[in-house]
Amino acid sequence: MTAQIAYADVEVGTELPARTFPVDRERLIRYAGASGDFNPIHWNERFAKDVGLPDVIAHGMFTMAEAARVITDWTGDPGALVEYGVRFTKPVVVPDDDQGAAIEVAAKVAKKLDDEARTVQVDLTVSSAGAKVLGMSRAVVRLA
Amino acid sequence: MALDQSFVGRTYPPSRPYEVGREKIREFAEAIGDDNPVYTDAEAARALGHPEVIAPPTFVFSVTFREAFTVVQDPELGLDYARVVHGGQRFVHHRPVRAGDLLSTTSTIESIKSLAGNEVLDVRGEVRDAAGEPVVTVHTKLVARAVEAAEGE
Numbered sequence: 001m002t003a004q005i006a007y008a009d010v011e012v013g014t015e016l017p018a019r020t021f022p023v024d025r026e027r028l029i030r031y032a033g034a035s036g037d038f039n040p041i042h043w044n045e046r047f048a049k050d051v052g053l054p055d056v057i058a059h060g061m062f063t064m065a066e067a068a069r070v071i072t073d074w075t076g077d078p079g080a081l082v083e084y085g086v087r088f089t090k091p092v093v094v095p096d097d098d099q100g101a102a103i104e105v106a107a108k109v110a111k112k113l114d115d116e117a118r119t120v121q122v123d124l125t126v127s128s129a130g131a132k133v134l135g136m137s138r139a140v141v142r143l144a
Numbered sequence: 145m146a147l148d149q150s151f152v153g154r155t156y157p158p159s160r161p162y163e164v165g166r167e168k169i170r171e172f173a174e175a176i177g178d179d180n181p182v183y184t185d186a187e188a189a190r191a192l193g194h195p196e197v198i199a200p201p202t203f204v205f206s207v208t209f210r211e212a213f214t215v216v217q218d219p220e221l222g223l224d225y226a227r228v229v230h231g232g233q234r235f236v237h238h239r240p241v242r243a244g245d246l247l248s249t250t251s252t253i254e255s256i257k258s259l260a261g262n263e264v265l266d267v268r269g270e271v272r273d274a275a276g277e278p279v280v281t282v283h284t285k286l287v288a289r290a291v292e293a294a295e296g297e
Contacts, residue, residue, distance in 0.1 A: 002192045021177070034168075034175035035206040060230050065176045065202045072201065077192045078182060078240065081201045085234030085283070136232075 004076035007118035007143040016074045016107040016122065021066040023058050023092065024100030031062045045096060057091035063103055063133060067126045070105045071139055082119065083140035092128040103128050110138070118143045147221060147256050147263050156215055158248040161274070162207045166243040169199045176200060189242075198240035204247075204280050205233065208269045211249045212284040215267050223263065223288050231264065232285035238278045246274040249282075261290030 028042050037059055040047040048056045064086050072078040094101045104127050111121040119142050126134040166184075173183035181188035182198055189197045216223050241247070254266040269282040 030175040034172045037206070037209065061202055061205050061233065062176065064233060065200060068201050069178055072180060078180065078201055079192065079194060079198060081237065083234070083236050084201055085232070087232040088230055
């Protein structure tokens with residue numbers, strides 16, 4: 001595994017490049033097909049509203065996958081991502097319009113964990129429409 | 145009704161193996177909009193020291209989620225599956241999942257807690273390759289939401 005970021009070059013507080021990921025209904029259909037998760041709350045507005053949601057919502061795992069890209073784009077090698085966990089705290093609501101929704105991801109190095117293994121803890125902040133959608137979102141990354 | 149604590153520690157046998165295909169990885173990477181060549185180009189993967197194209201870090205959930213949900217659908221556990229939502233997810237990668245892997249998952253109920261009327265289940269999936277070597281440990285938190293009085297259940 002060959003991360004492009006050296007352990008020696010980061011410190012606690014180092015920010016990873018922030019990203020915004022768009023998500024529309026087509027994206028959710030593609031993700032449903034690729035992941036095998038066909039829960040109708042992710043594509044059927046009538047069903048979503050029947051179960052008390054404001055509208056169709058993104059798969060939590062889709063949001064988790066997008067947030068991970070801030071780390072994998074930073075390291076270059078996705079194999080450098082050793083641990084990754086989140087809580088699904090609020091849904092990403094995806095309206096049926098030209099805009100869809102946006103997932104905003106910021107991340108920073110929170111701890112340097114192990115000088116020998118060259119691992120760091122990265123904390124992520126993931127929000128949509130001004131609300132935090134993932135909680136306790138953190139990763140362990142092995143650097144070069 | 146609180147769930148039976150004796151289910152904590154119960155292990156469900158390995159699933160039917162799942163063969164990770166190159167084109168399935170490509171489809172997943174395209175679905176999340178990620179064009180990192182390590183997911184689609186074996187040469188690019190080898191340049192980073194991987195023997196084959198690797199899968200995005202959360203890909204393995206599409207392999208394991210059926211197992212985790214099979215556990216909560218165990219009729220003996222008596223959980224109302226219609227109320228179950230995905231509360232949290234964590235992966236510990238022992239190595240990246242890659243094309244050609246034949247993955248089997250053994251699931252264990254790690255804990256059952258009652259929180260404000262919700263039942264919270266932590267299910268651990270150990271994903272191993274054909275040689276029996278660990279590939280990923282998948283921690284899935286499932287929440288069965290409290291039945292509200294208004295629903296009249």
